[in-house]
Amino acid sequence: xxxxxxxxxxxxxxxxxxxxxxxxxxxxxxxxxxxxxxxxxxxxxxxxxxxxxxxxxxxxxxxxxxxxxxxxxxxxxxxxxxxxxxxxxxxxxxxxxxxxxxxxxxxxxxxxxxxxxxxxxxxxxxxxxxxxxxxxxxxxxxxxxxxxxxxxxxxxxxxxxxxxxxxxxxxxxxxxxxxxxx
Amino acid sequence: xxxxxxxxxxxxxxxxxxxxxxxxxxxxxxxxxxxxxxxxxxxxxxxxxxxxxxxxxxxxxxxxxxxxxxxxxxxxxxxxxxxxxxxxxxxxxxxxxxxxxxxxxxxxxxxxxxxxxxxxxxxxxxxxxxxxxxxxxxxxxxxxxxxxxxxxxxxxxxxxxxxxxxxxxxxxxxxxxxxxxxxxxxxxxxxxxxxxxxxxxxxxxxxxxxxxxxxxxxxxxxxxxxxxxxxxxxxxxxxxxxxxxxxxxxxxxxxxxxxxxxxxxxxxxxxxxxxxxxxxxxxxxxxxxxxxxxxxxxxxxxxxxxxxxxxxxxxxxxxxxxxxxxxxxxxxxxxxxxxxxxxxxxxxxxxxxxxxxxxxxxxxxxxxxxxxxxxxxxxxxxxxxxxxxxxxxxxxxxxxxxxxxxxxxxxxxxxxxxxxxxxxxxxxxxxxxxxxxxxxxxxxxxxxxxxxxxxxxxxxxxxxxxxxxxxxxxxxxxxxxxxxxxxxxxxxxxxxxxxxxxxxxxxxxxxxxxxxxxxxxxxxxxxxxxxxxxxxxxxxxxxxxxx
Numbered sequence: 001x002x003x004x005x006x007x008x009x010x011x012x013x014x015x016x017x018x019x020x021x022x023x024x025x026x027x028x029x030x031x032x033x034x035x036x037x038x039x040x041x042x043x044x045x046x047x048x049x050x051x052x053x054x055x056x057x058x059x060x061x062x063x064x065x066x067x068x069x070x071x072x073x074x075x076x077x078x079x080x081x082x083x084x085x086x087x088x089x090x091x092x093x094x095x096x097x098x099x100x101x102x103x104x105x106x107x108x109x110x111x112x113x114x115x116x117x118x119x120x121x122x123x124x125x126x127x128x129x130x131x132x133x134x135x136x137x138x139x140x141x142x143x144x145x146x147x148x149x150x151x152x153x154x155x156x157x158x159x160x161x162x163x164x165x166x167x168x169x170x171x172x173x174x175x176x177x178x179x180x181x182x
Numbered sequence: 183x184x185x186x187x188x189x190x191x192x193x194x195x196x197x198x199x200x201x202x203x204x205x206x207x208x209x210x211x212x213x214x215x216x217x218x219x220x221x222x223x224x225x226x227x228x229x230x231x232x233x234x235x236x237x238x239x240x241x242x243x244x245x246x247x248x249x250x251x252x253x254x255x256x257x258x259x260x261x262x263x264x265x266x267x268x269x270x271x272x273x274x275x276x277x278x279x280x281x282x283x284x285x286x287x288x289x290x291x292x293x294x295x296x297x298x299x300x301x302x303x304x305x306x307x308x309x310x311x312x313x314x315x316x317x318x319x320x321x322x323x324x325x326x327x328x329x330x331x332x333x334x335x336x337x338x339x340x341x342x343x344x345x346x347x348x349x350x351x352x353x354x355x356x357x358x359x360x361x362x363x364x365x366x367x368x369x370x371x372x373x374x375x376x377x378x379x380x381x382x383x384x385x386x387x388x389x390x391x392x393x394x395x396x397x398x399x400x401x402x403x404x405x406x407x408x409x410x411x412x413x414x415x416x417x418x419x420x421x422x423x424x425x426x427x428x429x430x431x432x433x434x435x436x437x438x439x440x441x442x443x444x445x446x447x448x449x450x451x452x453x454x455x456x457x458x459x460x461x462x463x464x465x466x467x468x469x470x471x472x473x474x475x476x477x478x479x480x481x482x483x484x485x486x487x488x489x490x491x492x493x494x495x496x497x498x499x500x501x502x503x504x505x506x507x508x509x510x511x512x513x514x515x516x517x518x519x520x521x522x523x524x525x526x527x528x529x530x531x532x533x534x535x536x537x538x539x540x541x542x543x544x545x546x547x548x549x550x551x552x553x554x555x556x557x558x559x560x561x562x563x564x565x566x567x568x569x570x571x572x573x574x575x576x577x578x579x580x581x582x583x584x585x586x587x588x589x590x591x592x593x594x595x596x597x598x599x600x601x602x603x604x605x606x607x608x609x610x611x612x613x614x615x616x617x618x619x620x621x622x623x624x625x626x627x628x629x630x631x632x633x634x635x636x637x638x639x640x641x642x643x644x645x646x647x648x649x650x651x652x653x654x655x656x657x658x659x660x661x662x663x664x665x666x667x668x669x670x671x672x673x674x675x676x677x678x679x680x681x682x683x684x685x686x687x688x689x690x691x692x693x694x695x696x697x698x699x700x701x702x703x704x705x706x707x708x709x710x711x712x713x714x715x716x717x718x719x720x721x722x723x724x725x726x727x728x729x
Binding site: 003004033036037038039080081082084085087088089090091095099102103106107109110111 | 286287293294295296297301306307309310311313314316317318320321325328329
């Protein structure tokens, strides 16, 4: 994964904990300054070492941690130079999801080593939005769930996010009815 | 079958396109332009809505046959700029243009979105690259800041370490002064052979410890950038000859031979520090050599255009030698040849680091050639300014050659440390001198008011009144009574150049180091005695009380 993910993890720990906690996590993960270059692609084991160290130090269940990280990622990306790109990608959930693949295509053309996931909106109406998520990585469903929740929050929208692991993709559903009823 | 560019396809490929009639009316606009500039765009006069930035033309008709790329600017929204080509088809001017994004991606407060760009347009990629570039710059700034902070922390830790070493060394030196002083005193008394042998071990061990402490203090000064070099005329031949006497003794004690090549000439430089460098190299060579010997060679080069003479000092031994790996870390602080070296041969590993610093401060270079088991050659290359030998004063010989009695000297010694008072008293006794002691600066001034003295030995750091304050007070009393100033010599472990300058500035005549060097002390007192002897026949104003 690319270094910006590592930067986001660092900022999240600083936000919810403190610099001292981060020092402990960094030491446990074995990462150092060279692993925090935003546009540099790192092997997944580096990223997983970092996530594992955060989980080890905070004691959070891995699913909760990934979901929290997904939500934080949206907030973090919007605080960096990528803010304008996010704004260009759309100002509602559906538009942004529809543009994500195009954004990832652009990033991939610049960073050929980056392994980018795919998001295809297969259904959208006032009650429900369904999106198919495909990635060469497995086990990141809770991270994507957090991303979708983060996007809902970004667009002042409401909804429950659930997912179903299928054979070649993961089907995510944003159920807007539940939120509206509530 | 040729691809037919219908409206839908054109809107997809050129979301910001324009179609203009030869009369200059906008007949069609892409969905992106309609979104940004409104439905009313279609039907307007082109020149009421846009102007040409490039080419510099003012009439739509001039676009016919235009093969250049064009840049348009909206007259409604100055952030909205378009670039592309002009094609004429079916009697219309087709401006196949796309957006030029602003740095923040906004045009007139409204964000450009992905759908404003054709999927084949790489403008978005370019925008993304500029974003990535910006982010990388921020990364670089952050990393640079972090590294600077770490470097500052490391420097502060290093400074603290150096300061700690300097303080500890200084604190150890004071009691060591007592040990060595009393040992020197004992050596001058009658002793049984086995007592003399034991005392000689005490003195040797104490001197060894003193060398280590001096190394640490020297290195602390180097680290703190406080080491300053003298630039005075010195006789190189005398330096080599003088130092070689001791080198020869040390070599012979170990069953080695020592030879040095003859040197000549007077040069400007720091004689003491050059002697320190050569001593370090020669004593090291002796330490690491079991058989054979050590040679000190001095070679002179041709005088350069800038008047400097290149000098090469080489110290060669037939000792244990060392590998290239060891040579690489040899001049670094706290490093020795092997881990076992410190245990086997002793030492701090600072000597060569100090040598390197001194040589570099002199503008020279130090290097080593060696092989395991085949000895070593240490080489120091310097360029020094040659100078004339100073003329000898005719009276000097008679003065210095003449033995004077120190017994009649009235010496006041201000020293707060009881051990140091005992040591000083013991060292002065064989010279026939019985000093009067003051325990602080205030007492020294009071005693000076009451009695006459030929010389005052003044500790610098004392309670109640420092040596500097006491000196100023004494000089003031002398000035008030028009008395001839009594020689005052600082007796202190703090002999850095700027410290000595401070002593002289406040009215002292010189400074002696601690631990006390007996010969140095004797020399100073002899100087006072000579001056006193010369002054006989003239009124002895020293004896006038400056009250």
